[in-house]
Amino acid sequence: MPGPKNMRATWTAIIAGMLLTAVLPATAQPVSREWAWCLNEEDQFPAVRVIRGCTAIIRGDKVPAKVRAVAFNNRGSVYTSNRNFAHAIADYGEAIKLDGGNPNYVLNRCMVHVRTRDAVNALADCSAAARLNPKSPQALYGRAIAYYMKGESTRAIAGYSEAITLDPKYAAARNDRCFLLAMAGKLKAALADCDVAVRVRPRNASMLDSRAFVHLKSGAYDKAIADYSAALGLRPKHASSLYGRGLARQKKGNAAGGKADIAAARAIDPGIVAQFASYGFK
Secondary structure: OOOHHHHHHHHHHHHHOOOOOOOOOOOOOOOOHHHHHHHOOOOOOOHHHHHHHHHHHHOOOOOOHHHHHHHHHHHHHHHHHOOOHHHHHHHHHHHHHHOOOOHHHHHHHHHHHHHOOOHHHHHHHHHHHHHHOOOOHHHHHHHHHHHHHOOOHHHHHHHHHHHHHHOOOOHHHHHHHHHHHHHOOOHHHHHHHHHHHHHHOOOOHHHHHHHHHHHHHHOOHHHHHHHHHHHHHHOOOOHHHHHHHHHHHHHOOOHHHHHHHHHHHHHHOOOHHHHHHHOOOO
16 A cells, blocks of 8 residues: 555455355245345356346346345446446435345445545445344445544544454455555554454455555565565556655665656656655655
């Protein structure tokens, strides 16, 4: 990570894995190929077929409300994956109207609002999802992201902490809290979070980048270079990792290597210099 732009990239990847596909109530078993397509239980059907199946159920006669809600939710998840966010929000909204007690539908809509940077609606939906299911670390995580997007870092840290209390190995929450703690100067606590995130997700470039950032701020330049290099091995053209490694290399006396990394980072993202300057690196 660090920084809002890279946090959003991290959230996009994480949210893609968080979409909650609904299942039919126990009393309603699929009786058609359209239901099989819509449920897509083994993730074997292409998006167009899932949409076709769910649409058929939605338009069907005498379909119970909660069953129709499943179809709206599952179609909304396909739309989300395809970045058709307006249709996704509409479908999740219909699912919520039909089965408002299901926190998964509200959480899914919250995550679309996160991806579209709509902090106000993200906060409303994830707060509602947390009320419906107080034991959901995902809902608390989404609410924390919304607070961060609103510029309320203290509340965001508290929200990530709530999610971590429910799931101590919640790597995404640890990663985000790591960055915010580092920005607050709490480097020891930040490193503890990043260490957990990297242990849980050792091949995640964003989490390696976050820990490298903590090492950079701490003056542990060898460790920063090692983590940035590992992150770049997974994501070679990531401007934050290149720029951070460049700074660490310069601090270690490798002027040529540092200059090359910084030049490569600026070519990818001309705003990277200003971004790191805002973190105190001139």
